[in-house]
Amino acid sequence: MIDLRTLRDDPDRLRASQRARGEDDSIVDALLSLDERRRAALTSFESLRAEQKSIGKSVSRASGDERQALLDRAKDLAAQVKAAEAASEQLGGELDELIMTVPNIVEEGAPHGGEDDYVVLEEVGTPRAFDFTPRDHLELGERLGAIDMERGAKVSGSRFFFLRGVGARLQLGLLNMAMQQAIEAGFTPMITPVLVKPESMQGTGFTIAHDSEIYQLPEDDLYLVGTSEVPLAAYHADEILDQSSLPSRYAGWSSCFRREAGSYGKDTRGIIRVHQFDKVEMFSFCHPEESAEEHRRLLAWEKEMLDKVELPYRVIDTAAGDLGMSAARKFDCEAWIPSQGRYRELTSTSNCTQFQSRRLKVRYRDDEGRPQHVATLNGTLATTRWIVAILENHQQADGSVVVPKALRPFVGLDVLEPLK
RNA sequence: GGAGGUUUCGCCUAGUCCGGUCUAUGGCGCCGCACUGCUAAUGCGGUUUGGGUCUUAAGCCCAUCCGGGGUUCAAAUCCCCGAACCUCCGCCA
Structure with missing residues (x-):
């Protein structure tokens, strides 16, 4: 598996490697775009989850009407978190699947061609x-x-x-x-x-x-x-x-x-x-x-x-x-x-x-x-x-x-x- | 093949019965600092892993208690499926 960070920092390295192998270098753009969308989804899930956790905690301290109000809100958040997590996992899965198909980056000096x-x-x-x-x-x-x-x-x-x-x-x-x-x-x-x-x-x-x-x-x-x-x-x-x-x-x-x-x-x-x-x-x-x-x-x-x-x-x-x-x-x-x-x-x-x-x-x-x-x-x-x-x-x-x-x-x- | 038990952040371990105060206890090891003629001992602090945010760092946040799924506002803890290891029974080289 190639390194995602290297890919982000220096996508041209993978492009050159793909060409040396005689393979498609457009996969680089597909990876970059998928990676970006996955990180956005992950960030959104994580902030929702953080909110859910802090409300969950206050539920145990509250009582009466206040508790009921928090519970309602928490229930609502739980659904949102579930959806955000699913979206992030979906993209993460697609990214994993794609990156697993990318061959190793060729060492400099190796002959190009077949x-x-x-x-x-x-x-x-x-x-x-x-x-x-x-x-x-x-x-x-x-x-x-x-x-x-x-x-x-x-x-x-x-x-x-x-x-x-x-x-x-x-x-x-x-x-x-x-x-x-x-x-x-x-x-x-x-x-x-x-x-x-x-x-x-x-x-x-x-x-x-x-x-x-x-x-x-x-x-x-x-x-x-x-x-x-x-x-x-x-x-x-x-x-x-x-x-x-x-x-x-x-x-x-x-x-x-x-x-x-x-x-x-x-x-x-x-x-x-x-x-x-x-x-x-x-x-x-x-x-x-x-x-x-x-x-x-x-x-x-x-x-x-x-x-x-x-x-x-x-x-x-x-x-x-x-x-x-x-x-x-x-x-x-x-x-x-x-x-x-x-x-x-x-x-x-x-x-x-x-x-x-x-x-x-x-x-x-x-x-x-x-x-x-x-x-x-x-x-x-x-x-x-x-x-x-x-x-x-x-x-x-x-x-x-x-x-x-x-x-x-x-x-x-x-x-x-x-x-x- | 069948029955039972076990699995917690390097190693050992508490917690699981009875869900929230677990941001996971303590010991060992390791790292740093202090103290000290030297060493040792002692004291204090740190010490899972992966990820996000970020110019960097710090900080903050998320995930992670064998793996997967479920119940729930909330799971180390409850339920289901699976794996590994241990014990016993059966079968077979």
């Missing part, structure tokens, strides 16, 4: 030159007995799979290595709920009503998370944190669930795009003034992981139109996928500034003792999708796969060998 207008910040490593025709991750995974899509489909439907044998070991090793790195960096490891209440989902910036990506359990009014960012963001909801505890960093391990509605025909092969996968996610609550630095730190930890698994990748600065609801800035790391001859996203780190904390009411006390909203950031340390890049980039002509050195102690194998 999906294809990203800026490549860095390329690390070079795609390997194969002296044989590289197999894709599914063929490798099947030969290794690591990935079973067919039975995934039999048991649960399309875009579901089993990781088995060395596949299961590879994922466990990878995610454990991510956890290990996070712990060494001072993160608190977390295993989170994957079903959350609507307010946790919405507080994090997902719109339950319109987001067809979310699995819903209407019977229980619970929602399956697409990332542990959701439970981690909501973890400190309605709390005022001690300023000295910032930045407060958590590493969450969870399964993630995505309906992938509207992506029919896209990435249908293998485990690139699936309904359920596992992920280790970094999450940081930090001082708003430090969020840009913290964002760079999260990016550095992502790169450290990518270096450990010895993958060629590039870092992109996502364009404003592709940031989503909550992010003010987003950096993705994309690894080279030999079978596709292109880079695919393996990590994504977002600076959500105070957007989520304002919705979730996560605050800290500033030096004057006043509560202020913290900044929240998130970033990927490892996911199931990494297996795709690891298998393909480290494959050998015979279909075996060399486990990156840093990963070996976690997987317990140096080379993954095809089944006989």
